[in-house]
Amino acid sequence: MNENIGYFFLVVGVLFNLFGCIGLHRLPDVYTRLQAAAKCATLGTCGMLFGVLMINGFGPTGMKAILAMLFILLTAPTAAQALSRAAFRSGIRSWKKHGPEESEEEREIREAS
Amino acid sequence: MIIQALMYILIICCIMCLYRIYAGKTPADRAVAVDILGIIVIGFCSLLSVSTHKGFYMDIAIAWTLQSYIAVLAIAKYLEGKRFDE
Numbered sequence: 001m002n003e004n005i006g007y008f009f010l011v012v013g014v015l016f017n018l019f020g021c022i023g024l025h026r027l028p029d030v031y032t033r034l035q036a037a038a039k040c041a042t043l044g045t046c047g048m049l050f051g052v053l054m055i056n057g058f059g060p061t062g063m064k065a066i067l068a069m070l071f072i073l074l075t076a077p078t079a080a081q082a083l084s085r086a087a088f089r090s091g092i093r094s095w096k097k098h099g100p101e102e103s104e105e106e107r108e109i110r111e112a113s
Numbered sequence: 114m115i116i117q118a119l120m121y122i123l124i125i126c127c128i129m130c131l132y133r134i135y136a137g138k139t140p141a142d143r144a145v146a147v148d149i150l151g152i153i154v155i156g157f158c159s160l161l162s163v164s165t166h167k168g169f170y171m172d173i174a175i176a177w178t179l180q181s182y183i184a185v186l187a188i189a190k191y192l193e194g195k196r197f198d199e
Contacts, residue, residue, distance in 0.1 A: 064171035075182035087141035087188040
């Protein structure tokens, strides 16, 4: 189809991948890193595959791109959910701004629940 | 030309993920970084298929998607402390 639209989507996807990896590098915690990583998977790589579809049209390569996009949209959120549940059950606590010990408000919330 | 620049940006992303695998505090950090490394390899395959006009790179991308998903599920099950057949 239109090649310029395809290259535009390739650039947008690579930029989303770059931002996701910067988030993976800079964020403080497993859960926040997982949030950046899910953006990287769904928006970044699916954008790149959509660009491939736009460049090649609905031929064999474009159909394979659609199939890969479908698989990524199905599997990436499932994998992120499984990883976050495993991290929570293996005892990793979420990041707090004022250090690992809990404040009084948090202790009240925990004792009330 | 533009494809080559995009490939260099993706290599920078791979280096960031490898640093996270090297320096991650917990095993879950390393598992997340391995997941994202697989996703970036799929993007690399699509860039190669555009630059070389060959279609079989998309086959590699589909296979890599499914393999990476199963690997991440296995790692998550291991982190949870269960056996693989539970």
